[in-house]
Every structure is written in structure tokens, then in C-alpha cells.
Amino acid sequence: MSEDRHPLHCILPPYILERLAESPDARVRRRAIDTIAQSAALRATRSTLAAMGAMAAIPSPRARKHRLVYDAKHGNFVDLPGVLVREEGDRASKDPSVNEAYNHSGYTYDFYKRVFDRNSLDDRGMSLVSSVHLGRRLNNAFWTGEQMAYGDGDGSLFVRFTKSLDVVGHELTHGVITHTANLEYRDEPGALNEHLADVFGSLVKQWKKDQTAAQADWLIGPDIMGPDTEAEALRTFRDEPAFEDDPLFGTDPQPKHMRDKYTGSSDSGGVHINSGIPNHAFYLVARAIGGRAWEKAGRIWYDSMLALTPTCGFADMAERSLQEASSLFGARSRERRAVRDAWKAVGL
Amino acid sequence: MRIRYREAGGFAGISRGVDIDTATLPEDEAHDVGALVEAATPRGLQREGPPEARDLRGYEIVIEHDDGRTVLRFDDATIPAAVESLLAYLQDRARPRPPE
Numbered sequence: 535m536s537e538d539r540h541p542l543h544c545i546l547p548p549y550i551l552e553r554l555a556e557s558p559d560a561r562v563r564r565r566a567i568d569t570i571a572q573s574a575a576l577r578a579t580r581s582t583l584a585a586m587g588a589m590a591a592i593p594s595p596r597a598r599k600h601r602l603v604y605d606a607k608h609g610n611f612v613d614l615p616g617v618l619v620r621e622e623g624d625r626a627s628k629d630p631s632v633n634e635a636y637n638h639s640g641y642t643y644d645f646y647k648r649v650f651d652r653n654s655l656d657d658r659g660m661s662l663v664s665s666v667h668l669g670r671r672l673n674n675a676f677w678t679g680e681q682m683a684y685g686d687g688d689g690s691l692f693v694r695f696t697k698s699l700d701v702v703g704h705e706l707t708h709g710v711i712t713h714t715a716n717l718e719y720r721d722e723p724g725a726l727n728e729h730l731a732d733v734f735g736s737l738v739k740q741w742k743k744d745q746t747a748a749q750a751d752w753l754i755g756p757d758i759m760g761p762d763t764e765a766e767a768l769r770t771f772r773d774e775p776a777f778e779d780d781p782l783f784g785t786d787p788q789p790k791h792m793r794d795k796y797t798g799s800s801d802s803g804g805v806h807i808n809s810g811i812p813n814h815a816f817y818l819v820a821r822a823i824g825g826r827a828w829e830k831a832g833r834i835w836y837d838s839m840l841a842l843t844p845t846c847g848f849a850d851m852a853e854r855s856l857q858e859a860s861s862l863f864g865a866r867s868r869e870r871r872a873v874r875d876a877w878k879a880v881g882l
Numbered sequence: 883m884r885i886r887y888r889e890a891g892g893f894a895g896i897s898r899g900v901d902i903d904t905a906t907l908p909e910d911e912a913h914d915v916g917a918l919v920e921a922a923t924p925r926g927l928q929r930e931g932p933p934e935a936r937d938l939r940g941y942e943i944v945i946e947h948d949d950g951r952t953v954l955r956f957d958d959a960t961i962p963a964a965v966e967s968l969l970a971y972l973q974d975r976a977r978p979r980p981p982e
């Protein structure tokens with residue numbers, strides 16, 4: 535990691551920036567003012583969004599685990615959420631999509647609560663709203679800003695997207711990120727957003743299966759792959775492609791080192807592509823530390839997520855995770871060393 | 883008429899696409915595609931879903947015809963009903979491609 539970066543662009547809270555903007559040092563002043571100017575529009579959007587979120591989020595009746603599952607009945611985005619089919623405490627449905635959305639969002643809630651003492655996405659117990667059967671043969675799942683929505687898959691490339699716990703954990707983590715770092719969804723901040731969603735999606739699964747870092751598959755989406763593909767999963771945290779020359783999927787586009795970073799404009803600047811770089815760094819940290827990945831590596835990453843701000847890039851994440859590793863385990867700890875070595879290994 | 887279809891992003895993050903020249907299609911199919919395009923929209927459109935949404939897949943359909951070029955850009959939150967049939971036709975023919 536190079537030391538010439540300046541953390542001003544994302545780590546400093548606004549009140550410190552405002553103080554720096556009045557600094558007697560002209561260079562400090564200039565840089566602070568530039569940073570404020572760059573982020574002013576964004577912060578305005580963010581506070582509006584936060585206010586909207588507070589209004590839109592359905593408060594959980596007792597501010598604890600509260601799930602609502604809707605059937606979108608193949609309607610479109612504008613028809614969301616659809617018809618309520620299962621609420622917290624209701625008996626299982628005959629529909630496996632409904633039960634998977636219910637169970638997997640429950641495991642994700644439990645994971646955040648027990649491991650990080652976080653009470654739902656907003657840490658204020660907001661209800662977890664899922665809609666299944668969105669669209670027709672839709673090969674996707676997403677977070678709308680307020681809820682999860684899952685397609686059924688086309689039955690060839692993919693089956694229903696509720697089937698993988700890591701997919702559900704990924705989508706819900708987008709909700710956590712919205713309420714914390716709120717990383718912009720483009721370029722490196724967007725790839726970090728995707729990275730954190732993959733990390734905690736994978737950790738929910740490892741936690742549920744009680745697997746060590748050595749036992750975990752480190753795959754994203756293995757259970758949603760359709761019958762017509764040999765591809766094992768969509769992404770892997772390991773240093774190898776998840777699939778290669780697959781007739782349906784082609785070749786895994788994810789880089790695992792900065793020298794291979796995608797620089798095109800597709801996918802909002804490669805947010806689902808370049809997440810491979812920090813994903814691999816996280817994997818290296820977890821493997822180097824050993825044991826259960828959510829206990830130490832996950833803790834470092836969770837604390838970093840709370841500290842990041844919307845325009846942070848990979849270097850900021852690397853720096854922040856080093857700081858968190860130091861404060862959690864000590865500046866000379868093997869945990870901090872593992873973090874430093876991992877970022878170095880991916881070119882940061 | 884030439885049609886260029888691309889999709890990218892979404893949870894899967896897979897880029898797919900297809901290029902179709904109706905002059906190379908069997909007459910019946912070329913006629914059907916013409917009808918799908920006509921039903922889709924006479925003008926271009928660009929619609930994005932809510933900025934706070936994550937993992938929406940993006941779609942782009944570029945139609946080159948004798949009298950010009952029509953560009954349709956949308957995502958999972960904004961799929962126009964009129965485009966659904968054309969989109970299904972193109973998705974059935976799309977193949978993986980490296981991200982552009």
C-alpha cells in the first residue's frame with residue numbers, strides 16, 4: 535500500500551471537513567473545500583434519502599425480527615410489493631420461494647443480530663420485506679432501496695434467486711450499506727458496495743453452516759445456477775475464475791488484482807466486476823487468520839463498513855481495514871499483518 | 883434493419899448480447915421481428931430505476947433502420963411493457979460477451 539494517499543476524500547466526517555475548510559494552511563483549506571463541494575450534492579441526496587428511508591421503512595411492531603413476504607405474481611417493478619403471503623410467525627407456505635425468502639432473510643437478521651448486535655438493516659428493527667416471483671423468467675434479484683425482490687430465473691441459466699442464502703444475504707446487506715457507508719453505486723465505491731454485499735452474504739452462509747474459513751466454499755450463488763450450465767457459481771473469492779468458456783456464461787470477468795481492473799463503463803463502471811479485487815483480499819485475510827471468518831475478518835470489515843463514506847474507493851477501504859485491525863487486535867498483531875499482506879497481494 | 887442488444891450488471895454481473903441483421907433472417911422471422919420492433923416503440927427512450935436501487939440489470943437495444951436509429955435504454959425497474967416481447971426474443975438469442 536502506498537502512503538501518499540490522503541484520506542480526506544472520504545474518511546473525515548463533515549464537521550471536521552468544515553473545520554479544515556477554515557484552516558490557516560491554504561493547501562489544507564483548498565482540499566477541504568474541494569471535498570465539501572464534491573460531496574455537498576451527494577450529502578443533500580443522502581439526507582433526503584435517509585429521511586425517505588425512515589418514512590418508507592415499515593417499523594417492526596416490537597423492533598425485532600419481523601419478516602413480510604409478498605407474492606409479486608409475475609408483475610413488474612411498479613407492482614411491488616404484491617400480495618402479502620407470509621408474515622412473521624405464520625406457518626410455512628406451500629411455495630418454496632416464499633419459504634426461502636422468509637427463512638433466508640431470518641438467518642440474515644439473526645447473523646447481524648448475534649454477530650454484530652445489529653438490529654436489522656437500519657439497526658432500529660425495520661421489517662424485512664421480500665417479494666418473490668417478480669417478472670417472468672427474470673434472471674435477477676435486487677434491492678429496491680426499500681425491499682428485496684427476487685426473480686424465478688429462466689429455468690435454464692438460473693433457477694429461483696431465493697434458493698441461495700448468500701444471494702439473500704447479499705441483497706439484505708445492500709440495505710445495511712444504504713444505512714451505513716451508503717457507497718455510491720458506480721466505479722470503485724460501487725464495487726466496494728458490491729464487495730461488502732458479497733462478503734456478508736458469504737459470511738451469513740458460513741455462520742449458518744458453522745464453517746471455518748478453510749471449510750467454506752467461498753462461492754456466490756452456487757444454488758441458483760440453472761440445469762443447462764456447468765458453471766459452479768457466479769463468483770468466487772478464490773484466485774481462480776468461477777467459470778471459463780462456459781457456453782451460457784462465458785468467462786468469469788472478475789479480476790483478483792489491481793493490474794487487471796476493468797476500466798470500461800459497462801455495469802456502472804464494473805461494480806459487479808471489480809468487486810473481485812477486494813473480495814479476494816478479504817478471502818486472503820480470512821484464510822490467513824484462520825478459524826471462523828465472521829469472528830475476526832468479518833468484524834474488521836463490519837467496523838470498516840460503518841466508517842466508510844459514499845465516495846470511498848479500494849485504497850480507502852484498505853486503509854480503514856488496517857486501522858480497524860489495529861484498534862481491534864493491536865498495531866503489531868498477526869490480524870493486522872494479515873490485512874496488510876492481503877491488500878498488498880491484490881496490488882493495494 | 884439491424885438490431886444490437888446488450889445487457890449488463892444485475893446480481894449475476896454477466897454481460898450478454900446479440901447483433902441481428904434482419905436481411906439475413908428467414909422472411910417469416912424478419913417479418914415477425916419487424917412487428918416486434920414496431921410494437922416496441924417508434925421513438926427512443928431512456929429510463930432509469932430509482933437511484934437507491936442495487937443490482938438492477940441494464941438493457942440497451944439499438945435499432946438501425948433506413949430512416950435512422952432508435953436507442954432504447956432501461957433497467958429491471960423500468961422495462962416498458964411494449965418492449966417485453968422484443969426483449970424476450972433478443973434474450974433468447976443473446977450469448978455471453980466480455981464486458982464492453
Ligand SMILES: [Zn+2]
Binds near residue numbers: 704708728731893
Ligand atoms: Zn449487489
